[in-house]
Amino acid sequence: MSKPRKTEVIGVASGKGGVGKTTTSINLAVALTQLGHSVMLFDADLGLANAQIALGARAEYNLGHFLAGQKTLQEILITTRQGVKLIPGASGMQELAGLSDIQAASIVQSFGVLADDVDYLIVDVAAGISPSVLSFLAACQRRFIVVKDDPSSIADAYGTIKILSKEMGLDEIYLLPNMVKSQSEGWKLYKKLNDVCVRFLGESVHYLTSIEEDEMVLRALKKYQSVMELAPGTAAARDYMRLAEACTHLRPIDHPSGGLQFFMERLMQNSSSDT
Numbered sequence: 001m002s003k004p005r006k007t008e009v010i011g012v013a014s015g016k017g018g019v020g021k022t023t024t025s026i027n028l029a030v031a032l033t034q035l036g037h038s039v040m041l042f043d044a045d046l047g048l049a050n051a052q053i054a055l056g057a058r059a060e061y062n063l064g065h066f067l068a069g070q071k072t073l074q075e076i077l078i079t080t081r082q083g084v085k086l087i088p089g090a091s092g093m094q095e096l097a098g099l100s101d102i103q104a105a106s107i108v109q110s111f112g113v114l115a116d117d118v119d120y121l122i123v124d125v126a127a128g129i130s131p132s133v134l135s136f137l138a139a140c141q142r143r144f145i146v147v148k149d150d151p152s153s154i155a156d157a158y159g160t161i162k163i164l165s166k167e168m169g170l171d172e173i174y175l176l177p178n179m180v181k182s183q184s185e186g187w188k189l190y191k192k193l194n195d196v197c198v199r200f201l202g203e204s205v206h207y208l209t210s211i212e213e214d215e216m217v218l219r220a221l222k223k224y225q226s227v228m229e230l231a232p233g234t235a236a237a238r239d240y241m242r243l244a245e246a247c248t249h250l251r252p253i254d255h256p257s258g259g260l261q262f263f264m265e266r267l268m269q270n271s272s273s274d275t
């Protein structure tokens with residue numbers, strides 16, 4: 001098993017809501033855990049606490065308690081029964097933009113303490129392209145854009161890629177077709193959108209795999225489980241495992257300070273420039 005040297009930070013986004021961003025984040029986190037990696041999932045999708053529900057976990061505290069200084073990061077962090085370390089996000093995320101420099105520095109330091117234990121940080125951002133979503137994505141090393149084969153999802157994914165690459169100068173953008181009929185349909189969707197990106201933005205996006213539409217995904221959600229647990233042999237579970245394996249083969253991105261602490265530093269810098 002090849003271990004990344006530092007925490008790899010992957011943001012999972014989609015222009016449009018409801019295309020499977022949270023489902024992808026949790027199943028990728030579980031698949032990477034099953035491969036033997038230490039994985040942290042940051043639920044930055046405001047308010048709904050989707051990730052913990054989907055993993056059958058119940059967190060008493062969330063990032064709001066941490067930002068308010070009521071709880072330490074260790075106190076809000078839970079380890080789900082799948083072995084994923086979960087940072088419950090909730091509405092605290094909106095407060096990031098208003099933090100003082102001292103608060104920001106102490107948050108960065110708290111994350112730095114956890115960094116040694118974590119191979120992958122998966123950040124499940126909210127739908128849309130609000131300043132806070134863009135700050136999160138800018139702070140990640142890689143960005144996965146989940147897209148469905150329908151016109152509004154494709155248009156929103158393109159809009160997100162355009163802002164990330166042209167306005168923010170970010171690279172390492174990966175398109176992740178979801179709920180496709182087959183891998184070849186997913187590849188075609190990628191090709192179509194990538195061609196548009198090359199033509200109109202002068203940039204290409206990356207591809208790892210697609211996730212097939214699979215009724216077991218919804219069944220798993222209804223049982224508060226990941227599909228990786230409920231039906232490991234099913235099409236979507238196989239695809240999430242393929243995605244996890246592809247992640248482990250990606251070239252590590254080295255930053256001077258690297259990993260989790262650097263992610264938080266960038267997040268704080270980007271958030272304060274939003275204000």
Ligand SMILES: Nc1ncnc2c1ncn2[C@@H]1O[C@H](COP(=O)(O)OP(=O)(O)OP(=O)(O)O)[C@@H](O)[C@H]1O
Nearest residue numbers: 017018019020021022023127179212213214217218
């Ligand atoms: N590969 C798949 N096959 C079948 N159903 C899927 C698949 N991926 C996601 N779904 C279903 O699609 C619905 C929306 O998924 P999810 O909640 O992950 O979307 P989202 O993009 O995170 O939404 P939001 O932006 O509202 O948080 C859920 O009912 C989920 O079970």
